[in-house]
Amino acid sequence: MAHPGPISASRQPCQLWLLAMSALTLAPHAPFLPAWLGMLCAGLIIVRATQLRFDRLRVPQLVVILIALATAIGVKLDFGHFFGKDPGIALLAVLLGLKLIEVRASRDVYVAVLLCLFLLLGLFFEDQSILAGVLALAGFVLALCTLLSQQDAAAPAGAQLKAAASLLFQATPLFVVLFFLFPRVPGPLWGLPSDAFSSMTGLSDTMRPGSISQLSLSEAIAFRVEFDGAPPPPAQRYWRGPVLTRFDGQVWHPVFSPVTDTPQYSVTGSGFGYRLTMEAHNRRWLFALEFPDRAPTGARFSRDNRLLLQSPLHQRARFELRSYPATATGQDEDQHRLTEALRLPANSNPRSLELARRIADDATHPKEILDRVLAEMKTLDLTYTLEPPLLGTHSVDEFLFDTRLGFCEHFAAAFVVLMRAAEVPARVVTGYQGGEINPVDGSLVVRQSDAHAWAEVWLPQRGWVRVDPTALAAPQRIESGLTAALPRDGDLRGLMRPAADLLLSIRYHWEALTNAWNQSVLGYNDEVQRDLFKELGFREPDWRLLSTLLGASAATVLLALFAWSLRRHRRGEHLDRLWQIFCRRLAHKGLARMAWEGPIDYAERAAAAFPREARTIRMIAHHYARLRYATTGKPDQGALRQFSVLIRSLRFSKKTDDDRKPAKS
Amino acid sequence: MIRGGIDRLRERIERWLFRVGNPDPAPITLVQRRIFVLPTSAGLMLGAGLIVMLLASINYSLGLGYVLVFLLAAVAITSILHAFRNLLHLEIMPGRTDPVFAGQPASFRLHVLNHRSQRRPGLRLRMRDAQAGFDLGADGTAEIVLASATQQRGWMPIGRVTIETCWPLGLIRAWSVIVPDLDCLVFPAPERNAPPLPAPRGDAHGGLPVSTQGDEDFAGLRTHRVTDSPRHVAWKAVARGGPMLTKQFSGSSSGILALDWDSLPENLGVEARLSRLSAWIQSAQDAGLAFSLSLPGCRLPAASGPQHAQACLKQLALF
Numbered sequence: 001m002a003h004p005g006p007i008s009a010s011r012q013p014c015q016l017w018l019l020a021m022s023a024l025t026l027a028p029h030a031p032f033l034p035a036w037l038g039m040l041c042a043g044l045i046i047v048r049a050t051q052l053r054f055d056r057l058r059v060p061q062l063v064v065i066l067i068a069l070a071t072a073i074g075v076k077l078d079f080g081h082f083f084g085k086d087p088g089i090a091l092l093a094v095l096l097g098l099k100l101i102e103v104r105a106s107r108d109v110y111v112a113v114l115l116c117l118f119l120l121l122g123l124f125f126e127d128q129s130i131l132a133g134v135l136a137l138a139g140f141v142l143a144l145c146t147l148l149s150q151q152d153a154a155a156p157a158g159a160q161l162k163a164a165a166s167l168l169f170q171a172t173p174l175f176v177v178l179f180f181l182f183p184r185v186p187g188p189l190w191g192l193p194s195d196a197f198s199s200m201t202g203l204s205d206t207m208r209p210g211s212i213s214q215l216s217l218s219e220a221i222a223f224r225v226e227f228d229g230a231p232p233p234p235a236q237r238y239w240r241g242p243v244l245t246r247f248d249g250q251v252w253h254p255v256f257s258p259v260t261d262t263p264q265y266s267v268t269g270s271g272f273g274y275r276l277t278m279e280a281h282n283r284r285w286l287f288a289l290e291f292p293d294r295a296p297t298g299a300r301f302s303r304d305n306r307l308l309l310q311s312p313l314h315q316r317a318r319f320e321l322r323s324y325p326a327t328a329t330g331q332d333e334d335q336h337r338l339t340e341a342l343r344l345p346a347n348s349n350p351r352s353l354e355l356a357r358r359i360a361d362d363a364t365h366p367k368e369i370l371d372r373v374l375a376e377m378k379t380l381d382l383t384y385t386l387e388p389p390l391l392g393t394h395s396v397d398e399f400l401f402d403t404r405l406g407f408c409e410h411f412a413a414a415f416v417v418l419m420r421a422a423e424v425p426a427r428v429v430t431g432y433q434g435g436e437i438n439p440v441d442g443s444l445v446v447r448q449s450d451a452h453a454w455a456e457v458w459l460p461q462r463g464w465v466r467v468d469p470t471a472l473a474a475p476q477r478i479e480s481g482l483t484a485a486l487p488r489d490g491d492l493r494g495l496m497r498p499a500a501d502l503l504l505s506i507r508y509h510w511e512a513l514t515n516a517w518n519q520s521v522l523g524y525n526d527e528v529q530r531d532l533f534k535e536l537g538f539r540e541p542d543w544r545l546l547s548t549l550l551g552a553s554a555a556t557v558l559l560a561l562f563a564w565s566l567r568r569h570r571r572g573e574h575l576d577r578l579w580q581i582f583c584r585r586l587a588h589k590g591l592a593r594m595a596w597e598g599p600i601d602y603a604e605r606a607a608a609a610f611p612r613e614a615r616t617i618r619m620i621a622h623h624y625a626r627l628r629y630a631t632t633g634k635p636d637q638g639a640l641r642q643f644s645v646l647i648r649s650l651r652f653s654k655k656t657d658d659d660r661k662p663a664k665s
Numbered sequence: 666m667i668r669g670g671i672d673r674l675r676e677r678i679e680r681w682l683f684r685v686g687n688p689d690p691a692p693i694t695l696v697q698r699r700i701f702v703l704p705t706s707a708g709l710m711l712g713a714g715l716i717v718m719l720l721a722s723i724n725y726s727l728g729l730g731y732v733l734v735f736l737l738a739a740v741a742i743t744s745i746l747h748a749f750r751n752l753l754h755l756e757i758m759p760g761r762t763d764p765v766f767a768g769q770p771a772s773f774r775l776h777v778l779n780h781r782s783q784r785r786p787g788l789r790l791r792m793r794d795a796q797a798g799f800d801l802g803a804d805g806t807a808e809i810v811l812a813s814a815t816q817q818r819g820w821m822p823i824g825r826v827t828i829e830t831c832w833p834l835g836l837i838r839a840w841s842v843i844v845p846d847l848d849c850l851v852f853p854a855p856e857r858n859a860p861p862l863p864a865p866r867g868d869a870h871g872g873l874p875v876s877t878q879g880d881e882d883f884a885g886l887r888t889h890r891v892t893d894s895p896r897h898v899a900w901k902a903v904a905r906g907g908p909m910l911t912k913q914f915s916g917s918s919s920g921i922l923a924l925d926w927d928s929l930p931e932n933l934g935v936e937a938r939l940s941r942l943s944a945w946i947q948s949a950q951d952a953g954l955a956f957s958l959s960l961p962g963c964r965l966p967a968a969s970g971p972q973h974a975q976a977c978l979k980q981l982a983l984f
Contacts, residue, residue, distance in 0.1 A: 144834065152786035
């Protein structure tokens with residue numbers, strides 16, 4: 001057909017576009033692929049580039065098959081299986097590379113383009129940021145250019161890009177219609193492979209020394225909050241997560257808590273209304289500000305006063321909440337839960353237990369013990385650091401008496417152990433504390449680095465009382481965040497130290513933009529769609545209504561495009577219109593132009609019929625004939641204007657009209 | 666096998682759809698209702714790919730996945746209109762054909778006119794066994810030659826011609842079937858190894874005696890043909906080691922060659938007779954001889970020159 005052989009096909013600009021597109025598609029996958037596979041893909045791209053440069057470089061079919069087999073074995077060894085997104089993407093990437101080096105017929109080009117599109121989609125498993133979107137758009141434009149140049153090899157690259165851009169531009173209305181009106185289905189449709197959400201970070205449901213300090217290095221955003229009014233002061237921003245009661249000497253675990261629809265407390269004090277947008281973290285916890293009055297749809301209260309979702313959060317979701325930080329909780333706590341909160345492992349941390357017993361010796365009231373423990377911890381001269389040393393078997397002992405360096409989990413754990421040793425029920429609460437207000441859009445951003453652990457002690461009549469032992473050593477941590485609390489020469493990297501104002505401002509803008517992107521593009525799901533159409537006045541927006549709207553809007557857009565495509569672009573369109581005016585005027589006088597009649601012949605006939613205007617008529621006809629037939633391309637504007645004036649200057653006098661009548665009859 | 670079946674089916678559907686019969690009056694303008702669009706196999710493949718991508722986006726809740734899928738769908742749908750518009754208002758004028766002998770390919774020339782001030786790339790004209798791809802510049806014209814094999818003498822109509830485009834993305838094919846008013850004259854195939862020309866003789870009515878001196882006027886040399894009489898070979902040139910050449914003599918003084926249907930052997934069929942006459946006319950024309958042609962019900966008086974030969978061959982073609 002159009003491509004007589006591989007050699008001449010390889011010269012086509014289409015192949016260059018395809019190569020560029022493949023390179024752009026594969027490059028962002030590199031960090032997520034095994035190193036050997038990334039190198040293989042890069043190698044295949046280089047081979048293809050060399051093939052295009054030097055015509056006579058053919059890779060034998062056998063080699064291609066061997067590479068494919070070796071890759072399949074390698075993927076199986078690396079991932080352990082073929083099913084799931086990661087091995088799937090790895091195989092697709094190699095397939096694309098192999099397809100590239102043996103592109104022959106036009107069908108191969110289509111297959112390669114389709115593989116590229118699949119890989120672009122595969123990128124979104126890892127990253128759906130604005131950058132990924134821009135990259136995918138660039139890849140998409142290259143795909144269009146590849147297909148365009150396949151059909152039209154003669155056009156230069158610039159024209160190809162222009163054609164692709166105009167296609168995209170014209171497709172935009174239809175795209176908008178599809179995006180907003182296509183009935184969104186809540187996923188997943190079928191059981192997801194086990195690795196579907198492997199790449200998520202966040203708090204875990206256990207705590208060991210060092211687990212939270214590791215998380216603090218992550219700049220990833222945990223959730224965003226938009227308050228209806230002024231946000232609560234930083235010291236009240238405790239976002240409650242897993243409550244850890246059971247301690248085995250090393251690790252803190254939660255205990256079973258039944259769930260109820262309503263909270264176990266009644267709210268008091270002033271409330272703060274807010275919308276919380278949680279990033280997916282593959283867990284059921286909803287980090288609400290302490291303490292919400294009502295559970296949002298899809299969530300319930302657990303007995304330890306936190307919100308639990310009915311299913312793990314696999315995608316970013318938004319919740320409307322209202323919290324009352326001053327609420328007292330747990331005045332009528334079950335006895336067995338209090339017993340649980342007193343239990344300590346045997347033969348663990350003897351020095352701490354000894355200290356606690358000494359403190360509590362002559363105390364009469366748990367409140368007194370609490371004050372004394374806090375005072376004692378203060379005198380121990382503990383230092384808050386992001387890099388606490390490793391601890392051995394008696395972790396609390398070692399922290400309190402030997403290393404004296406710790407992060408919030410060390411403080412919380414040590415405090416709870418001391419309290420329990422002094423016979424006061426206490427437990428560890430993990431979650432996030434603080435957050436940063438973005439001055440650009442006013443939202444509060446809570447990052448993984450805001451992860452925190454604090455404690456609750458149970459006091460008679462007062463219930464569970466929050467105590468943050470970290471504040472003893474680093475009160476700034478609670479007031480102004482992690483960066484302020486650490487020593488100046490700490491090891492926080494990059495943007496975490498807001499030294500450069502410009503950088504900070506860029507970061508704020510970028511994150512505000514990202515938030516908008518997340519809310520409007522990524523967060524547009526079935527619920528948001530329903531809410532949007534409810535707001536637009538549709539009472540019960542379901543898929544039937546949406547499909548009808550989709551059909552109607554798409555038809556309208558297509559009709560508009562169709563009308564555009566019917567538009568005629570004719571050479572000398574204006575000229576012909578003027579000539580038509582002239583002919584119509586003569587026809588009105590009873591002298592219509594015959595279909596076979598040329599302008600000069602017609603003018604002669606007309607001149608004979610209207611001898612007074614003969615000169616003008618002949619001039620008009622000659623002008624038209626010259627403009628229409630003697631010039632190539634579009635007639636220039638000046639000549640057209642003259643022609644138009646000439647036609648307008650034509651006046652038929654009454655007398656001539658009368659003269660003609662007897663002549664005709 | 667299957668492919669052939671599909672082609673036949675397609676032809677049938679097209680015949681029914683386009684009601685192709687009589688030639689379209691020239692010029693043929695491709696108006697909106699003459700243009701059809703359907704996805705190509707690549708388009709169908711991409712459609713299937715789109716569905717897979719949409720399912721993946723739903724299943725994994727990929728917001729950007731939706732964006733990619735919808736953008737792709739929107740562009741593919743828009744490309745339907747582009748393909749359609751690439752053919753819309755094209756004008757096709759039948760051009761010239763040159764007569765050929767049966768067995769030689771007939772060349773049909775079509776002029777395709779673009780009245781739009783934009784390029785129209787990726788166009789293709791197809792007929793039975795020929796196709797040609799071309800681009801049209803802004804306000805451009807192209808003369809497209811479609812060469813089709815011939816078998817039968819007579820007028821060979823160009824038949825149904827498909828003009829199609831897969832531009833811009835190759836996902837959608839827009840096409841229109843036209844029947845240009847264009848016929849090619851096909852002469853009977855000259856007989857291979859035909860017997861030599863009959864001896865020239867005088868006028869059939871006995872006006873002039875048979876001239877034996879006619880071969881005297883040397884007119885020039887030309888390359889040798891198998892059918893040439895050995896008497897006319899320029900042996901001197903051959904003896905010098907040169908190529909075989911045939912001496913040509915002006916026919917003016919030669920006797921008149923009469924190519925007569927009735928003088929052919931009785932056992933020859935119609936087509937065989939026509940083939941032999943066709944071969945003789947060619948030889949006579951090459952030899953520069955004047956000849957007359959008698960067919961049942963038709964007689965062309967003796968003359969020489971290409972016009973005469975063509976007129977005679979046309980009689981044979983349409984016999």
